[in-house]
Amino acid sequence: xxxxxxxYLLENNVNPSYQRVKxxxxxxxxxxxxxxxxxxxxxxxxMPKLSKTTIYNTLKLFIKRNLVSPLTIEDNMxxxxxxxxxxxxxxxxxxxxxxDINLDLKNMNRDELPGYxxxxxxxxxxxxxxxxxxxxxxxxxxKNGNTNWEKSA
Amino acid sequence: xxxxxxxYLLENNVNPSYQRVKxxxxxxxxxxxxxxxxxxxxxxxxMPKLSKTTIYNTLKLFIKRNLVSPLTIEDNMxxxxxxxxxxxxxxxxxxxxxxDINLDLKNMNRDELPGYxxxxxxxxxxxxxxxxxxxxxxxxxxKNGNTNWEKSA
DNA sequence: TTGTATATTTGCAACGATTACATTTTTTAT
DNA sequence: ATAAAAAATGTAATCGTTGCAAATATACAA
Ligand SMILES: [Mn+2]
Ligand SMILES: [Mn+2]
Ligand SMILES: [Zn+2]
Ligand SMILES: [Zn+2]
Numbered sequence: 386x387x388x389x390x391x392x393y394l395l396e397n398n399v400n401p402s403y404q405r406v407k408x409x410x411x412x413x414x415x416x417x418x419x420x421x422x423x424x425x426x427x428x429x430x431x432m433p434k435l436s437k438t439t440i441y442n443t444l445k446l447f448i449k450r451n452l453v454s455p456l457t458i459e460d461n462m463x464x465x466x467x468x469x470x471x472x473x474x475x476x477x478x479x480x481x482x483x484x485d486i487n488l489d490l491k492n493m494n495r496d497e498l499p500g501y502x503x504x505x506x507x508x509x510x511x512x513x514x515x516x517x518x519x520x521x522x523x524x525x526x527x528k529n530g531n532t533n534w535e536k537s538a
Numbered sequence: 539x540x541x542x543x544x545x546y547l548l549e550n551n552v553n554p555s556y557q558r559v560k561x562x563x564x565x566x567x568x569x570x571x572x573x574x575x576x577x578x579x580x581x582x583x584x585m586p587k588l589s590k591t592t593i594y595n596t597l598k599l600f601i602k603r604n605l606v607s608p609l610t611i612e613d614n615m616x617x618x619x620x621x622x623x624x625x626x627x628x629x630x631x632x633x634x635x636x637x638d639i640n641l642d643l644k645n646m647n648r649d650e651l652p653g654y655x656x657x658x659x660x661x662x663x664x665x666x667x668x669x670x671x672x673x674x675x676x677x678x679x680x681k682n683g684n685t686n687w688e689k690s691a
Numbered sequence: 692t693t694g695t696a697t698a699t700t701t702g703c704a705a706c707g708a709t710t711a712c713a714t715t716t717t718t719t720a721t
Numbered sequence: 722a723t724a725a726a727a728a729a730t731g732t733a734a735t736c737g738t739t740g741c742a743a744a745t746a747t748a749c750a751a
């Protein structure tokens with residue numbers, strides 16, 4: 386069967402193997418900014434033989450073909466975004482959800498950087514989202530006194 | 539002897555031990571955005587007994603006291619900045635140097651994230667700086683065909 | 692001074708995300 | 722059908738970081 390992801394990969398000179406199509410479909414459908422484990426745990430339900438190495442290899446290929454942008458919003462793991470347009474991200478330190486932010490880079494950068502060539506724009510904010518369960522008054526702490534998505538002190 | 543870093547730590551409720559003062563002095567003096575190894579390799583010349591764990595512990599303490607900001611501009615290691623004012627960074631993918639960028643976030647779209655509280659601003663650009671040796675025409679490649687500071691494809 | 696509690700440093704083991712690599716499986720071409 | 726090429730898989734290795742227990746330094750009372 387020919388899916389949307391299938392033709393998308395073909396258009397970008399990526400051989401649409403079964404695994405590659407499934408991984409791209411996941412990214413396009415969920416639009417969450419998943420890490421490797423999120424992709425793996427979701428897809429292994431219908432692909433029991435799937436290897437994590439395949440996901441690493443596939444995403445590295447997608448990045449090289451500019452179909453995916455890596456997100457360095459976490460300090461210990463990468464996240465991946467099938468939206469390669471320039472935009473920013475907000476990560477809630479309580480619930481962990483990563484939200485897209487529209488950027489106006491023109492009046493954000495005050496420096497000239499003459500002669501510099503910029504290839505990648507990474508704009509990441511962190512804080513608390515507007516969900517009631519993420520507000521200061523009632524945010525969840527674990528046994529270490531940290532919020533859900535913070536690492537232990 | 540009482541140095542500038544010494545009193546700076548005292549003012550911020552950090553016990554100015556010998557190692558902590560040396561690490562803070564390094565950050566304030568070099569103003570490069572070093573990773574752990576850069577700090578370690580520099581300081582071990584005058585502190586042969588220095589442990590890398592001490593540097594990790596010290597920087598974690600500095601971050602908690604808001605004396606240092608962690609930079610997630612690399613995907614596999616943290617860098618550290620003793621300038622905690624809001625500003626952005628540019629990293630040259632050829633020479634690796636990280637330059638400060640002044641930011642103007644005031645007229646950023648605030649109604650985009652209603653009810654959100656932002657604690658951290660991370661703005662990182664990547665590209666080629668204006669040094670002649672970093673320009674497209676003459677940039678250095680290693681045996682893997684990558685530039686000096688890129689990882690192997 | 693001496694002893695004792697506390698703070699800090701050190702060295703090494705353990706952890707986890709990522710990568711290297713050899714093997715197996717699938718696809719393509721002849 | 723056969724061989725070659727491409728892709729996927731499993732496992733070991735890498736490396737930045739953290740956990741932890743022992744060693745050292747500091748503070749402070751007796
Ligand atoms: Mn996004
Ligand atoms: Mn800086
Ligand atoms: Zn939230
Ligand atoms: Zn450069």
